[in-house]
Amino acid sequence: xxxTCVGIVGLGLIGGxxxxxxxxxGVKVHGLVNRPQxxxxxxxxxxxxxxxxxxEILGDCEVIFIALPLExxxxxxxxxxxxxxxxxxxxxxxxxxxxxxxxxxxxxxxFVASHPMAGNALSGVNSGQNALFKNRPWVFTPDANTDSSxxxxxxxxxxxxxxxxxxxxxxxxxxxxALISHLPVLISAALLRTLGSQRDPNLIKLSQDLASSGFEDxxxxxxGNPDLGTSMATYNTxxxxxxxxxxxxxxxxxxxxxxxxxxxQLNEELKYTNLIRKDYFDNSF
Amino acid sequence: xxxTCVGIVGLGLIGGxxxxxxxxxGVKVHGLVNRPQxxxxxxxxxxxxxxxxxxEILGDCEVIFIALPLExxxxxxxxxxxxxxxxxxxxxxxxxxxxxxxxxxxxxxxFVASHPMAGNALSGVNSGQNALFKNRPWVFTPDANTDSSxxxxxxxxxxxxxxxxxxxxxxxxxxxxALISHLPVLISAALLRTLGSQRDPNLIKLSQDLASSGFEDxxxxxxGNPDLGTSMATYNTxxxxxxxxxxxxxxxxxxxxxxxxxxxQLNEELKYTNLIRKDYFDNSF
Numbered sequence: 001x002x003x004t005c006v007g008i009v010g011l012g013l014i015g016g017x018x019x020x021x022x023x024x025x026g027v028k029v030h031g032l033v034n035r036p037q038x039x040x041x042x043x044x045x046x047x048x049x050x051x052x053x054x055x056e057i058l059g060d061c062e063v064i065f066i067a068l069p070l071e072x073x074x075x076x077x078x079x080x081x082x083x084x085x086x087x088x089x090x091x092x093x094x095x096x097x098x099x100x101x102x103x104x105x106x107x108x109x110x111f112v113a114s115h116p117m118a119g120n121a122l123s124g125v126n127s128g129q130n131a132l133f134k135n136r137p138w139v140f141t142p143d144a145n146t147d148s149s150x151x152x153x154x155x156x157x158x159x160x161x162x163x164x165x166x167x168x169x170x171x172x173x174x175x176x177x178a179l180i181s182h183l184p185v186l187i188s189a190a191l192l193r194t195l196g197s198q199r200d201p202n203l204i205k206l207s208q209d210l211a212s213s214g215f216e217d218x219x220x221x222x223x224g225n226p227d228l229g230t231s232m233a234t235y236n237t238x239x240x241x242x243x244x245x246x247x248x249x250x251x252x253x254x255x256x257x258x259x260x261x262x263x264x265q266l267n268e269e270l271k272y273t274n275l276i277r278k279d280y281f282d283n284s285f
Numbered sequence: 286x287x288x289t290c291v292g293i294v295g296l297g298l299i300g301g302x303x304x305x306x307x308x309x310x311g312v313k314v315h316g317l318v319n320r321p322q323x324x325x326x327x328x329x330x331x332x333x334x335x336x337x338x339x340x341e342i343l344g345d346c347e348v349i350f351i352a353l354p355l356e357x358x359x360x361x362x363x364x365x366x367x368x369x370x371x372x373x374x375x376x377x378x379x380x381x382x383x384x385x386x387x388x389x390x391x392x393x394x395x396f397v398a399s400h401p402m403a404g405n406a407l408s409g410v411n412s413g414q415n416a417l418f419k420n421r422p423w424v425f426t427p428d429a430n431t432d433s434s435x436x437x438x439x440x441x442x443x444x445x446x447x448x449x450x451x452x453x454x455x456x457x458x459x460x461x462x463a464l465i466s467h468l469p470v471l472i473s474a475a476l477l478r479t480l481g482s483q484r485d486p487n488l489i490k491l492s493q494d495l496a497s498s499g500f501e502d503x504x505x506x507x508x509g510n511p512d513l514g515t516s517m518a519t520y521n522t523x524x525x526x527x528x529x530x531x532x533x534x535x536x537x538x539x540x541x542x543x544x545x546x547x548x549x550q551l552n553e554e555l556k557y558t559n560l561i562r563k564d565y566f567d568n569s570f
Contacts, residue, residue, distance in 0.1 A: 117497055137495050166494055168487075176488060179480060180496045184503040185555075186543070187472055190536035192558035194528070195464060195565075197535055202453075203461060209451055210422050211465045211565045212402055214506040218469040221499040223562025226555035234548050243479070244540050248533075250482055251475035255529050258471070263519050270470075270511035273477035277508025280480075280496045 002027055002160060003153065007061030007088075009080055011042045011051070014093045014116060015067030016128015019047040021161050024130070030057045032080070033125070041125045055083030063153060066092045070231040073100050081107055089150040095119070095177060096235040097141040097170035105143065110150040113170060115139045115177075116163060121224060134162035141170040178239035182232045183247055186240070188222025189229070191215075287312055287445060288438070292346030292373075294365055296327045296336070299378045299401060300352030301413015304332040306446050309415070315342045317365070318410070326410045340368030348438060351377045355516040358385050366392055374435040380404070380462060381520040382426040382455035390428065395435040398455060400424045400462075401448060406509060419447035426455040463524035467517045468532055471525070473507025474514070476500075 005028040008015045019029045023046070031048030032055060033039050042051045050057055058064055064084060066073060073094040084090055091112045094100045104111040118136040138158040142151055155165050198204050233240055257266040290313040293300045304314045308331070316333030317340060318324050327336045335342055343349055349369060351358060358379040369375055376397045379385045389396040403421040423443040427436055440450050453461075483489055518525055542551040 117495055120498075136497070139495065164494070166491070168491055172488060172491060176492045176495055179483070180492050180500045183479070184476060184499050186539055187476060187536065188503055189555055189558040190532060190539050191469060191472060192561045193535040193539065193554070194468070194532045196557065196561040197531060198464070203457060203464075206451070206453055206457060207461045207465050208565055209449075210402055210424065210461055212421070213405075214469050215465045216566055217502040217505045218473055219558075219562055219565070220502045222555075223559050223566075226552055226559050229555045230548055230552040233543050233551055234546075237543060237546065240543060241540075244536075244543070246482060247475060247479045248536070248540075250478040251472065251529075251533070254471055254475050254478065255526075255533075258518050258522060258525060258529070261519075261522065263515055266518055267511055267515040269478070270474055270507075270514045272481065273474040273504075274508050274511050276477045276481040277504050280493055280504070281501055281508075 002157060003062040004028060005030065005061050006157075007032065007058040007064035008048060008067055009058070009064065010067040010069075011038070011047045011125055011128060012067065013119065013122050013124070013127040013129075013132070015065065016042070016045070016047045016125060017118070017130070017132035018065055018067065018128075018161075020128055020130050021133065022157075023049065025160055030061055032057060038125050045125070045128065047125070047128055055079050058083045058088075059085060061085065061088055063089045063091070063157065066090065068092075069227075070094050070096060070100075070235055074103055074235060076103070076107070084108060086110075089147075089153050091154045095181070095232065097139075097173045099235050101141060101143060101170045105145055110147050112146060112151050112154045113141045113143075114154055114158070115141070115173065116158065118163075123225070131162065133158070136163055138163035138165050139173055140165065140167045141173050142167065143170065174236050175239045175242070178236055178243040182229075182236055182240050183243040185221045185224065185229045185232065186244065187247060188219050190222070192219050192222050287442065288347040289313060290315065290346050291442075292317065292343040292349035293333060293352055294343070294349065295352040295354075295357075296323070296332045296410055296413060297352065298404065298407050298409070298412040298414075298417070300350065301327070301330070301332045301410060302403070302415070302417035303350055303352065303413075303446075305413055305415050306418065307442075308334065310445055315346055317342060323410050330410070330413065332410070332413050340364050343368045343373075344370060346370065346373055348374045348376070348442065351375065353377075354512075355379050355381060355385075355520055359388055359520060361388070361392070369393060371395075374432075374438050376439045380466070380517065382424075382458045384520050386426060386428060386455045390430055395432050397431060397436050397439045398426045398428075399439055399443070400426070400458065401443065403448075408510070416447065418443070421448055423448035423450050424458055425450065425452045426458050427452065428455065459521050460524045460527070462517075463521055463528040467514075467521055467525050468528040470506045470509065470514045470517065471529065472532060473504050475507070477504050477507050 029048040031051045101113040116138045314333040316336040386398040
């Protein structure tokens, strides 16, 4: 059974999308936002039945999603923490799990660390959309002290939203997102910086004229939201440095084949990376 | 005025697409392929009015596109070179220009080096499609000896196919494609290799479960056709090594901000890369 009343703190992409989908499942949704203007827009968009800037609206909620940016999840506003009912199940949506779990396991006995992996380039009160979580992974990172009945309640909701539920530990999660999500941002940004560091204006103009889908795809995440990239790095520093170090070593192996003009080796490398990608995305190319 | 009869050597993605578009413009197309089976399929698909494995069919052509892979453009089969009429205008479609221009300027007095930038992940006789060149750049890299009337004839055809014609020199072209096309392949391959070099099976499984659009986009070109990547590196080695060296330096600047935990600096870096990308793709994000 789904809860009768769910609270959502923050009605941005994740929070707003949760509000739409949960209402469609017949759940009553209370949305807490920090500005009256945002509250008006959230009401217009129907992101929750009740929208307010007063944390008191969380009082009746059995389950509460804290759908705030990473910084605020790790340094949560006291007025929100104090408004959370002790009996409610609390969960978050943060993209780095170990520091959140560390903070929140001290703040609430029914906290469940979770990460719905459904982000896109959008943010803000206008970005919430239906079915954002459908067929997307939703990761849970309980520790030994996590209340298992609370975990089951959030898993059930995630399943009802169409997500694939995955349970792992926070450190493993953070190590994996460093490799598949945070590292791509930095290496993609470095590619853009490489073009930005060129000094010949004719070369720059020509590169802008000729850049096509390969460059567009490879630079997409490095040209994304700067604050999101910075906060990932701030809270997942050691895993990202480990990933970067491994990346540099792997790049050197490929560069080595080019330097030594060992084209058989380069061809083997590219056959290998072609195969690796098939383990990730079956039907690509 | 367009030529009456055009020859195309090779009816793969570029050659086949040229055949379809040129016929649509009322030009007679003679297609030369190397295998009877390919000829049959090309006839079925209507890629040319005349399709043959006999180079003699090039005898009547006023313009001939050599639409072969890079290796064969740089080491062209003698029977093809010998079949090219001396009066015809000859052009190629290769993605690296300096080595092609060096070879072909010795082989034919009306050779025009050109690069229609319309590749995609497809290849072979089944891949040719209508309107492939529309709104795409088509680069010409004449040198001091290039016949300017021959250049004008190819430019006119490219314009009629809807391409944006760009004239530059071969070295500048090769330097730019190293940065925007070949470098992305290698840094994207290095990201896949980084995942491939992980040894913890649980981490590998989890990364496959969690990888989403950011990883998919960033690894697309590195997981592409291995032979294409190898041939780019083989024939554009020095420009690629220069691009890789610049890339490593730029990556170190970004990594330096993470190592020193200078989050303001990292944020400035990512604001900068966000802006750079807007110079390339106006309406992204």
